[in-house]
Amino acid sequence: MPDNGEHVAERTAPGGVDTASPEETPVFSLRDVSVSYGDHLALAGVNMDVNAREVTAFIGPSGCGKSTLLRSLNRMNDLITGARVRGELLYKGADLYAPSVDAVQVRKRIGMVFQKPNPFPKSIYDNVAFGPRTVGMKGDMDGIVEKALRGAALWDEVSDRLRDNAYSLSGGQQQRLCIARAIAVEPDVILMDEPCSALDPVSTVRVEDLMAELKERYSIVIVTHNMHQAARVAERTAFFSVQVDDAGNRIGRLIEAGETGTIFTKPTDKRTEDYISGRVG
């Protein structure tokens, strides 16, 4: 496997639940994390690690807080008034929510791809160049754009029409453009919020193949409704569910997290088993 030798994805984690690979500190360490919107507690008591250079999938029924948690990882929740994150959320050992941390700097390292492709109404080139220009990357912009488009397996389809509007692309191409846009700034982590839910099956396969390539260089966290997708792309899977408390509030909980194979074949929690076997959700 061509690799610079610096990082080799640790794939042979011990069978235990939720331990980081021994060679690297986890990208994210979550200790008793909860997220609330105003008075409403959306997600509570999450403890887990996310490993570097792997795909981690968040699965679970609607309203279980998986997207909410994803958006806490790059402080996108800051944009929603009343959103509040409690607990300890460490990114490479540093508290993401420490008062001295600038959310803008966080997002330069931790990119995001959204459910609905959201290219800017600009040319394909300008879409990819937006991030590098924002973070002030120096050097050959044409080269940066080409590299990102190649990285997102889109270059061959658009190299002769970089000046065309991004909206002239198909939905699947737009989503890969958004991935190119995200990797153009060379982040550490890419968060993907149901990146294939608006795509046709062929485009979905292309994006999934892309994830397999991208995880050699980036850590990826993906929220998905599609359990098969989690099984196909993710090394580790975290299953979330909704608990209804005595007052009738619906609160998202992490039920279990671990290697994808274990979660799908030998889940330790009955709720995981029910969800995966299709009895609930």
Added chain:
Amino acid sequence: MADSSMAASTAGANPRRPLAGAGTSHWGEKLIKVFLALCAAFSVLVTTGIVLSLVFPTISFFGQIPLAEFLLGTTWAPAFAQASFGVLPIVVGTLIVVVTALAVSVPIGLASAIYLSEYASSRVRKVVKPALEVLEGIPTVAIGLFAFFFMRPLAEQLFPFFPWDTPFSIGIAGVAVGLLIVPLVASVSEDAMRSVPAGLREGAYALGASKMRVSMRVIFPAAISGIIAAVVLGTSRAIGETMVVLIAAGAGNPNLTFNWFGSAQTMTAYIGGTATGDISQGTVVYDTIFAVGALLFSMTLVMNIIATRLVRRFREVYE
């Protein structure tokens, strides 16, 4: 043929609900359609009427005064014994007001719009937006008085070295008109910015863009057609504004002047000041107000056409 197909459809599975329909609702629909079409036609008719009412006195005017003398002459003194019909002085007066008003209202209006749309919390927006819309409704007479009795003397106290040669100032009138249209520019462009899909905003923030960068590089270009519309509306309002300039800019000087600090007349102020009860129909002076009105109308029309082109040229279409 038509009869038989009709019969076939009415003899369907459910005879109680014939497909052909009961005549009454059909006629009701037609009636509503006609009524709505008449309403739409009404505004078109009114516009046509306005244009026609301008056309005949204007033709009569140009029967007496050559077009070139009107458009190129630099002395505007239609009611003087030594009458002169060069429209340039009042065209320049209008331009000074429009440029000044835009120089005041566009920066302030757009900055307020960006603040309200991208920076302000929803609580602040809920208070400020309606307040802006109330400001839009302040009677222009009040603003004219404010400009004449407050702004103009204050300006002279602050900057005594400028040539304030009369109690009136076309420039100060322009500033007052600018203040008048700030709420309009702010409110219309804020609507345009708010209607940019949230996905674009999130996409830019997720790339580590600051608020200013998201506003200027993503929201502003995506909303540009609405923003141009806001500026055009503001410009039309500034061109057409009469009361403020009538009060604060004075009766002007018959000769062409570019003195921002002194008195000058605008096209609207001329029309407003002249079209009073004691003007007699059939005179040249009577016809001048229509000729000036027609010129005003053509200028606004040309501006609107240019603006439409601009919008098409710069529009960033999302989806």
